[in-house]
Amino acid sequence: MTAVSESPDAGTRAVPNTVDEVTLTIENHVATVVIDRQHVLNAVDGSAQARLNEIWDQLEADPDVRAVVITGAGTRAFCVGADMSAAAVDKTGLQYWAGLDPNGFGGLSLRTTLDVPVIAKVNGYALGGGMEIVLGADIVVAADTARFGLTEPRVGRLALDGGIHQLVRRIPYTQAMGMLLTGRKAGAAEMQSMGLVNEVVPADQLDAAVQRWLDAILACAPTSVRAVKQMVTQTAHLTATEARGLRLPALMAALDSEDSAEGVRAFQEKRPPVWPGR
Numbered sequence: 260m261t262a263v264s265e266s267p268d269a270g271t272r273a274v275p276n277t278v279d280e281v282t283l284t285i286e287n288h289v290a291t292v293v294i295d296r297q298h299v300l301n302a303v304d305g306s307a308q309a310r311l312n313e314i315w316d317q318l319e320a321d322p323d324v325r326a327v328v329i330t331g332a333g334t335r336a337f338c339v340g341a342d343m344s345a346a347a348v349d350k351t352g353l354q355y356w357a358g359l360d361p362n363g364f365g366g367l368s369l370r371t372t373l374d375v376p377v378i379a380k381v382n383g384y385a386l387g388g389g390m391e392i393v394l395g396a397d398i399v400v401a402a403d404t405a406r407f408g409l410t411e412p413r414v415g416r417l418a419l420d421g422g423i424h425q426l427v428r429r430i431p432y433t434q435a436m437g438m439l440l441t442g443r444k445a446g447a448a449e450m451q452s453m454g455l456v457n458e459v460v461p462a463d464q465l466d467a468a469v470q471r472w473l474d475a476i477l478a479c480a481p482t483s484v485r486a487v488k489q490m491v492t493q494t495a496h497l498t499a500t501e502a503r504g505l506r507l508p509a510l511m512a513a514l515d516s517e518d519s520a521e522g523v524r525a526f527q528e529k530r531p532p533v534w535p536g537r
Contacts, residue, residue: 281310283317288325288481288536289473290318290375294365295332302342303365303388312366319373322536325481326473329367329392330380334462337379337405338365340387343414356419364388364420368395371492374485374509376476380469381405382462386444391418394425397488399455400469401447402462407455408444430454480518481536485509 282293292314294301303311318324331337341364350358363369367377368391379385379396385407393399393407409418409426417423418439427435430453438445450456460468476484489509494502513519517535525532 281307281314283314285321285324288323288477290321290324290327292327292329293332294330294338296342297333297335299342299344300336300339300384301331301333301389302339302344304342307342308360308364308366312360312362315362315366315370315373318375324375325484325536326476327373327375327377328380328469328473329365329377329396330382331389334382336383336389337381337385338389338392339384340364340389340391340411352416355416359419363395364391364422365395367392368421368425370395374489374492376484376488378469378472380465381407381447381456382465384444386410387418387422388420391420391422391425393455394421394429398457398472399450400458400460400465400472401450401456402465403447403459404462405447405459406444407447407450408442409439410442410444412440413442478531480513480516480522480532480534482509482513482516482518486513 280294280296282295284291292311294303294307294311296302296304296307318327360366361369365388367373368388376398377396378398378400379393381393381399381401383402383405385393385405387408387410390407390409409422411418411422418426423439426439429435434453437443445453447456447459451459457472458468486507486509489507490502490505493507494505497505517537518532521532521535
């Protein structure tokens with residue numbers, strides 16, 4: 260299968276896709292990644308994991324992409340984690356742990372080198388590794404029917420791809436432990452009250468809600484957005500004072516960018532900016 264994307268400079272360009280179960284499209288500076296394995300509620304097997312890593316690597320290298328949306332096909336599930344019907348599940352826990360992907364589940368949950376914002380469009384169950392993908396996103400928009408959980412303890416496993424460590428950093432400790440120690444599922448409204456979900460809408464309004472977030476991101480200077488994300492992901496281990504002094508590549512590029520000059524001109528001329536993206 261070949262997905263087609265639009266490039267403002269080169270017209271239409273093809274995005275090769277060797278695995279039909281994970282698709283990538285790029286249009287108007289927005290990349291959309293869809294896990295389409297509906298027969299297993301969009302669970303990820305080895306081939307899908309490899310394809311997702313390829314996609315994130317490709318998007319890291321594409322300066323035209325200014326935002327990414329990741330979602331699951333259909334209406335029942337975003338992603339329910341690892342495909343328990345796949346042969347890889349026969350590995351022992353130690354064997355699985357020894358072979359962990361450094362980028363985390365779906366190639367995203369622990370990835371720190373992607374400088375464009377990622378929106379998780381959660382249309383249904385986000386469980387196990389699917390929840391870890393959500394934790395690897397920057398903005399989470401969920402249907403009111405969505406349910407979240409790190410359910411691995413229910414099947415004698417652990418959320419080893421960042422789920423355990425990230426959840427306690429993203430929501431209050433007691434709320435996180437209440438989920439981690441029971442493997443329970445929580446609804447979208449509850450996850451929003453904990454601070455993990457940005458917006459909850461009826462399922463039939465999910466596309467429109469995600470588009471509003473995309474429009475808001477695209478209204479900002481691309482170089483500024485990249486700098487913000489790089490500054491956050493690369494300085495989490497530092498104090499705010501230490502982080503401020505770090506000369507990161509995206510920060511230095513933004514400070515001396517055409518976007519920066521265009522933003523000032525547009526403000527002075529009382530018109531919307533037209534971002535060069537460099």
